[in-house]
Amino acid sequence: MTQTREPVEGRIERYVPPAVEAKWQARWEQDGLYTVRDDDPRPKYYFLTMYPYPSGDLHIGHWYAETPPDTKARYLRMRGYNVLFPYGFDAFGLPAENAAIRNQVHPFKWTMENIAHMREQAKRMGTMFDWSREVITCLPEYYKWNQWFFLQFYKRGLAYRQKAAVDWCPNCNTTLAREQVWGEDRHCERCGTPVIKRDLEQWFFRITAYAEELLDFQGIDWPERVKAMQTNWIGRSEGANITFSTDVGEPITVFTTRPDTIYGVTFMVLAPEHPLVERLTTPERKAEIDAYVEQARRQTEIERTAADRTKTGVFTGSYCVNPYSGERVPVYVGDYVLATYGTGAVMGVPAHDQRDFEFAQKYGLEIKLVIAPPDYRGEPLEQAYVDEGVMVNSGPFDGTPNEEGMDAVIAYGAERGFASKAVTYRLRDWLVSRQRYWGTPIPIIYCPKCGTVPVPENDLPVLLPEDADFLPTGESPLKYHEGFRKVKCPQCGEDAERETDTMDTFVDSSWYQYRYLSPHYDRAPFDYTNPAIKSWLPVTQYTGGIEHATMHLMYFRFFTKAMRDLGLVDFGEPALHLFNQGVILGPDGEKMSKSRGNVVNPDDYVSTYGADTFRCYLMFIGPWSEGGPYRPEGIEGLSRWLNRVWTLAQQPAPSGAPEEEAVRDLERQRHRTIRVVTEDMEAFRFNTMLARLMEFTTYLARVREAGNVGRMAWERAVETLLLLVAPAAPHIAEELWERTGRPYSIHQQAWPQWDEALAAAETFTLVVQVNGKLRDRFDVPVDISEEQAKEMALASPKVQPHVQGHQVQRVLYVPGRLVNIVVR
């Protein structure tokens, strides 16, 4: 911890960060310095950072996520943009409801108190959030529009209700979207409990309608990592649907990515849930099949899909016919076939698919080779051959390279009506129903007469009842709230019931960026008819954690595409640029958590060192994209630096007479610093940006010691330093700006410009290598000729010994850098 510091010079007051910071935070708020106007003529820049869940405390992770973007946003503002940098709270969600059950405090009260607390903590970070645009998603003025979107989606078939085997978290007592089930053990993303399957009627958003478009990242600058994860998640496969006829009349359609292997089909496997299983099962097989289907149903998905599990299946007693070869092949039921992917049926080609190979071996089925390996001599396969080759035993396709064969086989079948090109995705529709209270009520009414009836738009919002009981029943309180549940049907007026499920909170965050534009507008989600408001869009820069790659960031894109199709916006991507910061870990290198006891409380550091030091420290630890362990000792370096800036800026200008050479060098360093700091700022390289500022500070201290630059150049340099420091350390910069007699506010000043000519060096260090090894270096004028450089290099006494006695073969000159003498 820092000790009391004595002033270096008697006249300069000690730097007391909390005093300075409190002073300016109050002043900025009072002046509305960061209030953003839509009609400001400057070019707009919408800088969005992911809003937090109001868990109760603003922890170090929030500081790490918010203060570097604030630094960049402040920089952009100084660059002349009208920057919108809003903040809000993702206020619906389970922790509030669990707290309600535990402590008998209403989720609304719990949430709003947390928000009030966190808002004050956030203000201590010194960010330029425009609080007048704050969005809180649990307020009816916000969630009304979730309901409105739901109705629009419903009208267009983008929201639908379906009974399905869905993922259920037994700890959270609710269903989850597929995206919220993580890892090999298929656990709940929120609480880590392994999920189970339940057959329930649930509401879905048809995100799969946009699967193809979601694969297209053209026109947006998003990290490769996110693009790869989303592409992976969507899981596009190209192939064919092929229809096999059966004994019972109804055909079976399979999806395959290998139509070129069609002549190698020796069996068929249906998922246990496949609708044809019952029809195809012969009477003598019925008992066995029923038992098998029953055991499959009882198994968890984890057990069923474990990759190392041996494939099992049971013969139905029926056969189907390969439309290409006319061959009859047996139909099995196997639990390794997933009902939810493709058509729920797989054609078995054991020679060319490893799973099918194992299945065939186990059940003694024929293994028929139809793609010949390059030098194949008829020996039996030891495993499936999955590489390229020429089609054999394939009727009219014999001799065709299999790559070509794929299209040829599809075309052949398409002509005859039993095959077609097909694309399948792993992406599933977004399950949005949650069996919990603290979320947006789904605006649907079930009427015994009229069926599913959407709540009329005029009746929105469907409000959450305030007097619900929060009991540990494992069921939503809405289900037992008669006043909420019982309604009159809006169509026929008879008794009806409301949907009691609420929406996934990811619905809230899918469009919140639009709400910041008109946070209290009551005629639409946002005022998209106002050109001044619309011109903020789309978001210019978005920042947030990578953990949302296949959850929020996919829903976020989907929503904007759907909104485009609703005519609300005229673009299809919500954010042009995305940057993901890393995760800040505990000092032990583990994820911070209360149970591990490695949580770092930012408040302690802020009261000791100040927000400015803490902001800078977080940016200095390493590249922002990397995150990493929090090492408390490193903060001293940043504290020392800001103290040096404090002293330096307030010291009187050096008294000596200016010397031309020294002044020119000062200007050169000043212009260079502006250049590199600007470049680093543009590229989110906050760590190196601060390193450059430290170097410049040290340089200025030396210059002052030398005392030969004169008052004008000195003050210009100090002014530049303060301006460059302002985005990262806004309070100390403002204080020093005032103390050095400059007009309020430094945050309304223009970012300094650099002049390439003035930044240019007069000399450079010429490196001399012999056979690529460094032997000497000396300063030479930038305009040195190649001949001169080579001559000087060869003449160097340090180089001579390495050249003498050797034959010089070549002398290379790289202008502005080096001479490399190649000897033998």
Added chain:
RNA sequence: GCCGGGAUGGCGAAAUUGGCAAACGCAGCGGACUUAAAAUCCGCCGCCCGCGAGGGCUUGGGGGUUCGAAGCCCCCUCCCGGCACCA
């Protein structure tokens, strides 16, 4: 298995993208100031050999391309993240 990202001093990290490896900071060591300490300021600080001048080695490992490789190519090891009986 597939996809993505990594590996550089005691530590966090830099390196104009093929041209001085280790900027900046932490820790450490030495010095100044002080009765003393803290704070502050100055200096040293990759490894090995050498009293020294100096020399050799060094970016996970091995090969290659090149006048020149931390960076490019091939092979391998390990770490982190995502996906995975997906037909």
